[in-house]
Amino acid sequence: xxxxxxxxxxxxxxxxxxxxxxxxxxxxxxxxxxxxxxxxxxxxxxxxxxxxxxxxxxxxxxxxxxxxxxxxxxxxxxxxxxxxxxxxxxxxxxxxxxxxxxxxxxxxxxxxxxxxxxxx
Amino acid sequence: xxxxxxxxxxxxxxxxxxxxxxxxxxxxxxxxxxxxxxxxxxxxxxxxxxxxxxxxxxxxxxxxxxxxxxxxxxxxxxxxxxxxxxxxxxxxxxxxxxxxxxxxxxxxxxxxxxxxxxxxxxxxxxxxxxxxxxxxxxxxxxxxxxxxxxxxxxxxxxxxxxxxxxxxxxxxxxxxxxxxxxxxxxxxxxxxxxxxxxxxxxxxxxxxxxxxxxxxxxxxxxxxxxxxxxxxxxxxxxxxxxxxxxxxxxxxxxxxxxxxxxxxxxxxxxxxxxxxxxxxxxxxxx
Numbered sequence: 001x002x003x004x005x006x007x008x009x010x011x012x013x014x015x016x017x018x019x020x021x022x023x024x025x026x027x028x029x030x031x032x033x034x035x036x037x038x039x040x041x042x043x044x045x046x047x048x049x050x051x052x053x054x055x056x057x058x059x060x061x062x063x064x065x066x067x068x069x070x071x072x073x074x075x076x077x078x079x080x081x082x083x084x085x086x087x088x089x090x091x092x093x094x095x096x097x098x099x100x101x102x103x104x105x106x107x108x109x110x111x112x113x114x115x116x117x118x119x120x
Numbered sequence: 121x122x123x124x125x126x127x128x129x130x131x132x133x134x135x136x137x138x139x140x141x142x143x144x145x146x147x148x149x150x151x152x153x154x155x156x157x158x159x160x161x162x163x164x165x166x167x168x169x170x171x172x173x174x175x176x177x178x179x180x181x182x183x184x185x186x187x188x189x190x191x192x193x194x195x196x197x198x199x200x201x202x203x204x205x206x207x208x209x210x211x212x213x214x215x216x217x218x219x220x221x222x223x224x225x226x227x228x229x230x231x232x233x234x235x236x237x238x239x240x241x242x243x244x245x246x247x248x249x250x251x252x253x254x255x256x257x258x259x260x261x262x263x264x265x266x267x268x269x270x271x272x273x274x275x276x277x278x279x280x281x282x283x284x285x286x287x288x289x290x291x292x293x294x295x296x297x298x299x300x301x302x303x304x305x306x307x308x309x310x311x312x313x314x315x316x317x318x319x320x321x322x323x324x325x326x327x328x329x330x331x332x333x334x335x336x337x338x339x340x341x342x343x344x345x346x347x348x349x350x351x352x353x354x355x356x357x358x359x360x361x362x363x364x365x366x367x368x369x370x371x372x373x374x375x376x377x378x379x380x381x382x383x384x385x386x387x388x389x390x391x392x393x394x395x396x397x398x399x400x401x402x403x404x405x406x
Contacts, residue, residue: 050204050219057207075216082212
């Protein structure tokens with residue numbers, strides 16, 4: 001099972017990025033192998049619109065099963081939901097802490113988008 | 121011929137100038153004039169011209185609808201869409217109508233013809249008249265985030281033989297570009313305030329980029345300092361209209377009265393515009 005965590009840095013000790021669609025990268029953690037890789041999201045960071053949808057599509061293509069991020073908007077949530085990806089919310093902690101809390105079942109699962117979409 | 125009234129900053133007096141110019145020209149020239157109110161998020165020319173409305177119609181745009189039985193989930197539609205309005209997943213395709221620009225590209229690239237186009241309501245177009253002046257406005261449906269498709273539909277109502285005045289939306293983004301398209305001349309309205317000057321500079325960049333001849337009109341011209349006029353002099357931009365900052369004008373405006381009807385003495389401010397604009401347009405064509 002693979003978990004994609006939006007993050008501001010490049011290691012397990014980097015902080016979670018609260019933004020989903022406009023995070024600079026995701027850390028993709030493989031729970032079985034206990035390994036991780038990074039995937040870049042910079043292209044969506046500067047997208048005029050649809051960043052959440054495109055990012056969600058990338059997550060689906062990366063075959064992640066779970067996303068951990070700070071906030072997720074309505075279109076991103078709809079896309080992730082259609083891709084049967086579960087979304088868990090965490091802020092102000094490191095990727096490592098978020099993964100630990102996820103494993104212990106401490107992170108809340110988003111049942112719907114928790115923020116409004118934003119328009120430029 | 122199409123003459124656009126635009127401004128970078130909102131609230132500078134575009135509608136005041138557009139309505140008075142339309143009124144003045146139809147009175148002077150005994151010629152049919154079409155005023156297109158393209159500020160579709162807030163059309164208000166009719167408040168001053170008080171036309172009799174003749175017709176009203178729903179304006180629609182085409183958006184994709186996916187027939188999943190024919191879809192092979194190849195993803196060509198979502199790869200093509202630059203606006204992220206279609207998302208192709210492994211066993212589902214999502215459409216986000218609010219992001220769709222109605223280009224129709226997805227239906228063209230779909231190899232299995234699984235995408236058909238359906239109508240989405242954009243808003244309403246109303247056509248009315250007062251004397252020789254035809255007024256056409258678009259009213260964007262509340263909650264609809266994109267106005268350019270409706271602006272395009274409003275402009276389709278006029279023909280090139282008409283003398284068209286376009287009251288543009290404020291700003292310098294897509295709706296303004298859509299409203300300016302096809303114009304032979306742009307009158308940029310501004311006011312002598314720091315915001316007015318700042319946003320004028322942005323608007324000047326836009327019309328220069330679009331290569332449309334333009335001049336500036338200053339509303340509330342007796343306010344502020346000389347920074348605006350200094351800028352226009354420096355940039356070689358002619359100022360062809362000035363309306364002073366007068367309490368009486370503001371009162372008439374707030375009561376929905378047309379400036380030139382209430383105070384015909386200001387007709388002299390508008391009088392030189394026609395021949396000036398004609399000259400510029402014909403010199404650009406040569």
